Amino acid sequence: MYMPDFEYHTPRTLSEACALLAELGEKATVLAGGTDILHKMKVGKLAPEHLVSLKNLDEIREIRHEAGRGIVIGALTNHAAIYNSPLLQERYLSLPMAAHTMASTQICNLGTVGGNIVNGVPSADLPPILIALQATIRLVSASGERSMALEDFFCGAAETVIAPGELLTEITIPDQETTGSTYIKFGLRRSGALAVTGVAVSVCVEGDKLRDARIVLASAAPTVMRATAAEDFLRGRTISDEALAEAGTLAAAASRPRDSIRGSAEYRKNLAEVLTKRALRKAIDEGHV
């Protein structure tokens, strides 16, 4: 378990980082917190010739609110900063709560929201909540930039649409009418364990009806997935235990989990059903956004 040799770069600005990535091409890999990539290098799964560290790019580390846009989270923001953010605690508590149960303090001080997204794994905790909150992302490279809905970023297990030389720079949660959101993760331990299954929901309650609901499942398919049939079923419907149970059934029916060391596909489908129902009830009753 020795690290392979590599050349280490520490650009000081975003444009310097983009220029360097363009110059080095496929020989380079981006390093954020390193909690995932350094492990892959140690066990021989990756051996990049060049590591381009983002550690000096303070410009993509802050969390701020922009009028007319929403909350902008720099991709280099670590999990500890997410759970300590007064802005997120006040506006979207589901996100700090999820970050709080992710891994150990050491990992939370290093691991970034950008790395959690770009990894592209279906068990990642932050993408489901961000998708439930309609987040968009910004990708920047030496040749320009583009924005997209976060849910369009993932295209397969550990596969995303990011192009060589592109950097994820920020995630934006638009201001919205959501009245409640939550994330329930079932892991093999209470904290510091990947999701066997996770369910994020955001709801917009109007009187006794659900005007809208977004339901996003982790570890239930090759990518983080929206349970659109369950969402369509709930839209405009009167809130009842039966309706939430049916939404759980629809979410589980749409899921395509795999058997793994952490749980069988059948078990995960069962979890998707139960956790969807539970998460909806929690978001409706507690109204945490």
Ligand SMILES: Cc1cc2nc3c(=O)[nH]c(=O)nc-3n(C[C@H](O)[C@H](O)[C@H](O)COP(=O)(O)OP(=O)(O)OC[C@H]3O[C@@H](n4cnc5c(N)ncnc54)[C@H](O)[C@@H]3O)c2cc1C
């Ligand atoms: C012990 C342990 C426990 C963990 N527990 C959890 C958990 O409970 N929940 C969970 O979701 N994850 C967990 N993880 C996984 C991991 O820590 C997180 O996914 C973390 O957020 C990854 O971020 P990072 O900054 O460390 O990524 P890195 O390892 O630096 O990078 C990961 C990948 O993303 C790319 N990348 C990173 N940032 C950018 C960017 N801005 N633009 C372009 N590409 C980029 C890198 O090139 C690399 O391919 C755990 C990991 C460990 C080691």
